[in-house]
Amino acid sequence: MSRNRLFSSLALALSLTLGTASMHARAADAPPAPVANTQPSGVYYEIFVRAWYDTNGDGIGDLNGVTAKLDYLKSLGISGIWLMPINSSPSYHGYDITDYYGINPQYGSTADLEHLVAEAHKRGIAVTMDMVINHTGKEHPWFVDAQNAGGAHRNWYSWTSKQPDLAAISATDTPIWHAGNDGWYIGVFGGHMPDLNYDNPAVRAEMIKVGQYWLGKGVDGFRLDAAKHIYVDFKSDVHSEKALEKNVAWWTEYHDALAKTHPNVTLVGEVSATSPKELAPYLKPLGSIFDFPLAEQLIVSAKSERAGQLGDLLKATNEAYKAAGDTPHIDSTFLSNHDQERVMSRLDGNVDHMRMAAAMLLTLPGRPYIYYGEELGMEGKKPDENLREPMRWQREAGPGESRWKPSSAHQGQAVSVQAEQDDPGSLYNTYRTLIGWRAQNSALRDGDLSMVATGLPSVVAYWRNDGKQKLLVVHNLSGKSAVWKPKGDLLPKDATMQLTTKPHAALEHGKLQLPAYSTVVLH
Numbered sequence: 001m002s003r004n005r006l007f008s009s010l011a012l013a014l015s016l017t018l019g020t021a022s023m024h025a026r027a028a029d030a031p032p033a034p035v036a037n038t039q040p041s042g043v044y045y046e047i048f049v050r051a052w053y054d055t056n057g058d059g060i061g062d063l064n065g066v067t068a069k070l071d072y073l074k075s076l077g078i079s080g081i082w083l084m085p086i087n088s089s090p091s092y093h094g095y096d097i098t099d100y101y102g103i104n105p106q107y108g109s110t111a112d113l114e115h116l117v118a119e120a121h122k123r124g125i126a127v128t129m130d131m132v133i134n135h136t137g138k139e140h141p142w143f144v145d146a147q148n149a150g151g152a153h154r155n156w157y158s159w160t161s162k163q164p165d166l167a168a169i170s171a172t173d174t175p176i177w178h179a180g181n182d183g184w185y186i187g188v189f190g191g192h193m194p195d196l197n198y199d200n201p202a203v204r205a206e207m208i209k210v211g212q213y214w215l216g217k218g219v220d221g222f223r224l225d226a227a228k229h230i231y232v233d234f235k236s237d238v239h240s241e242k243a244l245e246k247n248v249a250w251w252t253e254y255h256d257a258l259a260k261t262h263p264n265v266t267l268v269g270e271v272s273a274t275s276p277k278e279l280a281p282y283l284k285p286l287g288s289i290f291d292f293p294l295a296e297q298l299i300v301s302a303k304s305e306r307a308g309q310l311g312d313l314l315k316a317t318n319e320a321y322k323a324a325g326d327t328p329h330i331d332s333t334f335l336s337n338h339d340q341e342r343v344m345s346r347l348d349g350n351v352d353h354m355r356m357a358a359a360m361l362l363t364l365p366g367r368p369y370i371y372y373g374e375e376l377g378m379e380g381k382k383p384d385e386n387l388r389e390p391m392r393w394q395r396e397a398g399p400g401e402s403r404w405k406p407s408s409a410h411q412g413q414a415v416s417v418q419a420e421q422d423d424p425g426s427l428y429n430t431y432r433t434l435i436g437w438r439a440q441n442s443a444l445r446d447g448d449l450s451m452v453a454t455g456l457p458s459v460v461a462y463w464r465n466d467g468k469q470k471l472l473v474v475h476n477l478s479g480k481s482a483v484w485k486p487k488g489d490l491l492p493k494d495a496t497m498q499l500t501t502k503p504h505a506a507l508e509h510g511k512l513q514l515p516a517y518s519t520v521v522l523h
Helices: 009-017 020-029 063-068 070-076 110-122 141-146 201-216 241-261 276-286 292-304 310-323 351-361 417-421 427-440 442-446
Strands: 044-047 080-083 099-103 126-131 177-180 183-186 221-224 266-269 288-290 330-332 369-371 448-452 459-465 470-476 482-484 497-500 506-508 511-514 518-522
Touching: 063 070, 063 110, 070 110, 070 427, 099 110, 099 201, 110 126, 126 201, 126 266, 201 221, 201 241, 241 266, 241 276, 266 276, 276 288, 276 292, 276 310, 292 310, 292 351, 310 448, 310 459, 351 427, 351 470, 417 427, 427 442, 442 459, 442 470, 459 482, 470 511, 511 518
Parallel strands: 044 080, 044 369, 080 126, 126 221, 221 266, 266 288, 288 330
Antiparallel strands: 177 183, 448 459, 459 470, 470 518, 482 511, 497 518, 506 511
């Protein structure tokens, strides 16, 4: 994130002189105007290529389709993209890889990926790939060979020739042992995805080689799937210190090997956890992890219109991460991803609650991730296929639209890029405004966090301070207007409202007037 700290003097001047009245108009009445020479926002965007944009008419999104829509992402203010699995795979989702050095032919070729990376970099957009190395697909040549007890890759997987306890449960609450041609093997995510054996040095060396290969093709880093399940296999391993130590040792080895040739490699680990203490040990080897507890709390707070445990969780996260050691530690924040019910569905279609969830996400520290279509308010409930439906580009389905599956949400024409770009008050334009704030203000992007007690259940406040700029962010999560009088000398006498999402917010005589569902940034 160090490049984000190179805040140009022009951008700083612009960010500090934006008038409150003009921001009222921008946030409420019109899409935010582009600001020259701003820093990257630091916001990333998750893309399921199959569902994104189709350039060859087969109804399946492809890598050239991602390239074709880079300007959309640039206009939204995105600094980086995460591509869900693009390697060769027999499944629609791609998490059962059969060739780590190949591209799924439905998505294109390695040359198409290199072209995408080159075009993304021209626009200041980083590209990260999903790296699925906890397990392979059952059809991978390594596993096909391993089915033979004498196969060269037999020890690349975890086998037993003696019948194991077939009632044993994995860390994901599914049966862990699966029958092969000559014994039983471990598959935490099912028999079609056998786990690799990381106690085998050949496996570790090969996976480092895979990472180096794609970095050599220009990608900037990887999202590391199922990062804790390298050694957390059985249910009994979930709180095992030994399994944790082995995970940390492997990811340290992996990071250090990649960083030798690519010092700025970006890694982010998927570590499913319910508390910051469970996440913290992975910060040092990876540099960043997805913050699942915070994602849940942001949705709960937005839906209930109450801060609830948000302040306590943020404090606990900060303390746990500080104790983890080396910096920088980047908290990869998000609201939902491809495995979870879409945010708008969890919020029962309430766009005001969605705006507040987004406002909190995009004004907190870390590297925020947006799941494709979230900025439009796309809905989706389980099963997984319905969480990964085609991106809505036009009011009416037309050329380029992915047709990989029909919509289960049936939201209509209004939930489309075309419709929302034309509507100044759309959710899309709320996202664009908030991401713009992050780009224009270094404290929102890079600053630390200090919670402020408001005494009001529905009002959340925190300072963001990066040493160059200090901002107070205040959210009114409620559907009712609120008045907050900061205590004592919390605010300097010359404090002003710098940014707001609602035109009737005001700071007068030391009192902050907060309209319903509003966010205000004070300087």
